[in-house]
Amino acid sequence: MMVRALAFDVFGTVVDWRASLIAELQEFGNRQGVQRDWPKFADDWRAGYVPAMDLVRRGELPWTRLDDLHRRILGELLRDAAIEAAEGDIDHLNRAWHRLDPWPDSVAGLYRLRERFTITTLSNGNMSLLIDMAKRAGLPWDCVLSAEIFGHYKPDREVYLGCAKILDVAPDELMLVAAHPSDLRAARDAGLRTAHVERPMEYGPGRKRTAIEPDEFDVTATDLVDLADKL
Amino acid sequence: MMVRALAFDVFGTVVDWRASLIAELQEFGNRQGVQRDWPKFADDWRAGYVPAMDLVRRGELPWTRLDDLHRRILGELLRDAAIEAAEGDIDHLNRAWHRLDPWPDSVAGLYRLRERFTITTLSNGNMSLLIDMAKRAGLPWDCVLSAEIFGHYKPDREVYLGCAKILDVAPDELMLVAAHPSDLRAARDAGLRTAHVERPMEYGPGRKRTAIEPDEFDVTATDLVDLADKL
Incomplete structure (x- = not known):
């Protein structure tokens, strides 16, 4: 890999x-x-x-x-x-x-990950939303990419493949990092690598997690610092 | 302005x-x-x-x-x-x-300018070129944008207007910063603000500068630190 x-x-x-x-x-x-x-x-x-x-x-x-x-x-x-x-x-x-706030591990994890990888957003949020958010929260993206660039919303495959093309990497040289299995499955079907990040508090306390199969994704991490450790 | x-x-x-x-x-x-x-x-x-x-x-x-x-x-x-x-x-x-190196003032100037403005590339270079360059040289862009995103090369007006649209600003809220009068003139014709940066050594020593009219552009600066002072 x-x-x-x-x-x-x-x-x-x-x-x-x-x-x-x-x-x-x-x-x-x-x-x-x-x-x-x-x-x-x-x-x-x-x-x-x-x-x-x-x-x-x-x-x-x-x-x-x-x-x-x-x-x-x-x-x-x-x-x-x-x-x-x-x-x-x-x-x-x-x-x-x-003006959304990052999870407590996000900024530290991204700083570590960007030392080894090109890191980009790949979000359904529009570009100005993602740029404003990054500036306010101090998210150190190498690049901001969005559904808006591709004229398609995730999980359309044009978004995943368009991202690989723009970064000039093969689909299997690009890893989607996401908390949502549906997003990861669509990325995997388009040929990308996948990293699942657990965010049990995303929908508030006491919510049931979406089931995922063991080894369904290439990596599973508890947060972005853990992801940096694992990669 | x-x-x-x-x-x-x-x-x-x-x-x-x-x-x-x-x-x-x-x-x-x-x-x-x-x-x-x-x-x-x-x-x-x-x-x-x-x-x-x-x-x-x-x-x-x-x-x-x-x-x-x-x-x-x-x-x-x-x-x-x-x-x-x-x-x-x-x-x-x-x-x-x-792997191009920045001018000596570029990194310091961009850090100052990004405190007050959203700063993006708007280059004919492809995205992966600009991302690699920024990572290596430490250019602190909020966003990397390129002709590649718009499917048009500068000085086509689609590039200038597409940039304003993606940043969700009016054309006259966006300022092109460039050393080249032809680029600045096309941006101005598309309704953008313009800042001319003098780079007398771009083509090596002893080259004649391209003539510009006094007050042809909104701002003229000797380098990016001077531009930060003026804005």
Whole structure:
């Protein structure tokens, strides 16, 4: 196994979207003077992402950046929750996805991994989202790549193969690092190497983990520092 | 003038391609046991770049990465110079473009500029070339963007406007930083802001500078540290 580059899923794998969104929603609620079940609101916002993306993947929506999909879902959730707010406040809240905090091991792990490998994002987030996030959180990417570059959302194979092509490596010289088995399986089917990172707290405490077969992926790690140890 | 992001031309503006190539060519010559006029060889290699790219821009060649255009020009120059070498040695020499050294002010200037702006490459070099270069030279880009992403070479306007779109800024919130007036003029015509950086040694000592009109560009700087002072 001769891996030259690592491509990282970002939401859930590198950053803790749930805790970050809950904190931003609480702040938003305080400013607006409303109280709701913000953890559930955050989960619903995230849950709207796959169906919205699938509209694009099936061609029922033209190419739409994740920022705009998030904004659309947020508008519906606010309406359902009977929350009225100024457009500027809603836009600021929508950009909470640009301000997600990394898991505690992410920055240290990435610094170690970038000594040996080219490290890139490979996320469904749009480029400006990923760039803003990296700048704020200090994520030391060699390169920021996104579904937006390829005009396809993961798990479309164009994203995995497009990433290998742009990095000028063979598919089996590129390893996808992700917490989500579905993403890893699609990458493996496209010929990439795979590293599974366990993020048991991604969906909050007490959630059941998605089952994976033993040895289903090339490497399994408890976090990005552990991944650096193993690679 | 509300600039939010800076896009940098790379060859000549951020890195000293000529001195770097001459050093690599001398090393190549020593290994092969041949002596030639390496400064002239470097200049000829660079001079082949615009006509080769124009074949792509006019549609006479399908999209071809700069690495492959460089390799093609290098093959012709070696043949004309009656130099025979192993394919592996020629490929290594061709990748000298991935190993160009920055001007002495580049790294310090970029670190200062990235505190206030999103900074990206906007080069005709392919992505893997720019990523390898940044890693080796320690260029702290927030983002690596290239003609390869847009399927167009500068000075096609798709490159300048595509960069603004991906960074999610208006064209006039994006400033091109370049040593070459032709690049800056095309960026300006596409609606971008422009910063001219003087690199009098780009083509070696004693070369005449390209004339520019006073106040033709928004900012003129002697190097990237001076640019940070001025912005």
